[in-house]
Amino acid sequence: MKVLVTGGLGFIGSHTVVELQNEGYEVVIIDNLSNSSEDVLKGITAITGKTPLFEKIDLREKSAVRDFFKKHNDVTGVIHFAASKAVGESVEQPLLYYENNISSLVYLLQELQQKPEASFIFSSSCTVYGQAEKMPITEDAPVQAAMSPYGNTKQIGEEIITDTAKVTNISAILLRYFNPVGAHESVQIGELPLGVPQNLVPFITQTGVGLRQELSVFGNDYPTPDGTAVRDYIHVVDLAKAHVIALQRLLNKKNLAKVETFNLGTGKGSSVLEVIHSFEKVSDKKLPYVIKPRREGDITEAYANTDKANNVLGWKAELSLDEAMASAWKWEQKVRNK
Ligand code: UD1
Numbered sequence: 001m002k003v004l005v006t007g008g009l010g011f012i013g014s015h016t017v018v019e020l021q022n023e024g025y026e027v028v029i030i031d032n033l034s035n036s037s038e039d040v041l042k043g044i045t046a047i048t049g050k051t052p053l054f055e056k057i058d059l060r061e062k063s064a065v066r067d068f069f070k071k072h073n074d075v076t077g078v079i080h081f082a083a084s085k086a087v088g089e090s091v092e093q094p095l096l097y098y099e100n101n102i103s104s105l106v107y108l109l110q111e112l113q114q115k116p117e118a119s120f121i122f123s124s125s126c127t128v129y130g131q132a133e134k135m136p137i138t139e140d141a142p143v144q145a146a147m148s149p150y151g152n153t154k155q156i157g158e159e160i161i162t163d164t165a166k167v168t169n170i171s172a173i174l175l176r177y178f179n180p181v182g183a184h185e186s187v188q189i190g191e192l193p194l195g196v197p198q199n200l201v202p203f204i205t206q207t208g209v210g211l212r213q214e215l216s217v218f219g220n221d222y223p224t225p226d227g228t229a230v231r232d233y234i235h236v237v238d239l240a241k242a243h244v245i246a247l248q249r250l251l252n253k254k255n256l257a258k259v260e261t262f263n264l265g266t267g268k269g270s271s272v273l274e275v276i277h278s279f280e281k282v283s284d285k286k287l288p289y290v291i292k293p294r295r296e297g298d299i300t301e302a303y304a305n306t307d308k309a310n311n312v313l314g315w316k317a318e319l320s321l322d323e324a325m326a327s328a329w330k331w332e333q334k335v336r337n338k
Pocket residue numbers: 085087088125126127151179180198199200201203215216217218219229230231272295296297298
């Protein structure tokens with residue numbers, strides 16, 4: 001069974017390719033290397049003993065997408081990660097985000113709709129909930145007006161898939177991730193942010209190795225127990241496994257609707273200070289940090305209600321925040337000591 005993983009050399013994509021190969025799937029990756037490297041293939045091979053097929057394609061090129069499906073006409077399962085994901089950049093260059101994240105999705109679906117049957121897993125985000133009124137967040141919490149073009153591409157993406165699934169043979173699962181962190185325990189693959197990391201955990205680990213002087217904690221005046229913002233940090237390996245389960249659900253026709261939505265999180269909220277303390281515990285290092293004003297566009301808290309993922313999808317996050325931080329730290333040290 002051949003599965004297409006777009007963005008398969010990226011952070012979540014590469015971990016998912018590993019889990020797919022571990023389950024016996026043949027994988028073909030499409031990646032344009034805009035935020036990844038071909039070296040990731042070596043890491044995947046070292047872990048699984050198998051090198052996935054790789055096509056360097058930019059999904060904005062419609063004819064290249066068409067040619068891909070002619071060549072790999074046995075692909076009926078797709079996990080679609082390939083997208084731009086920097087919130088700030090999306091505010092500055094909205095059209096780049098709309099073009100990259102939306103046109104690639106449309107071209108993929110245009111090819112898949114020609115098949116008698118197709119299964120599509122979409123990389124969405126808890127960002128669609130904005131600041132939800134109730135914690136933990138269930139899948140039926142209302143989708144709120146997006147706070148950035150990036151967030152909007154996830155909402156529009158979900159709508160495009162839903163509209164298309166209604167009238168085609170495409171079945172889809174929308175996976176709304178909370179905050180993916182960590183690295184594979186083998187330290188062969190992990191997160192490789194370009195430039196200064198915008199996300200908390202890579203900024204912490206880069207500060208830990210001395211690449212950054214100190215971490216800025218954005219706000220300690222939130223209405224939370226310690227005043228810092230709360231998120232649901234999920235180990236990327238747990239997240240990767242959820243994709244395999246979601247794909248199997250569609251392939252085995254266990255889905256209850258043409259489009260299903262699941263939150264992927266641990267169900268536990270952690271504050272920025274708790275993440276720092278977890279890092280300090282597993283690394284046995286003090287992390288230098290300063291309190292700064294809130295970051296614009298940030299919400300107070302977001303953590304998942306995982307009942308639907310646990311009971312309907314049959315998946316549960318197994319790994320703890322400490323395990324995620326320990327793996328992220330091991331990975332950072334490996335990357336810097338190369
Ligand atoms: C961010 C995006 C979200 C996207 C996700 C992808 C924003 C506003 N949201 O989520 O849309 O889906 O990344 O991974 O950018 N923090 C610090 N100091 C730092 C960095 C972060 O204190 O240097 C804090 C933030 O204020 C936040 C928490 O750490 O409270 C997590 O931040 P981050 O890792 O950027 O994730 P989100 O903002 O939740």
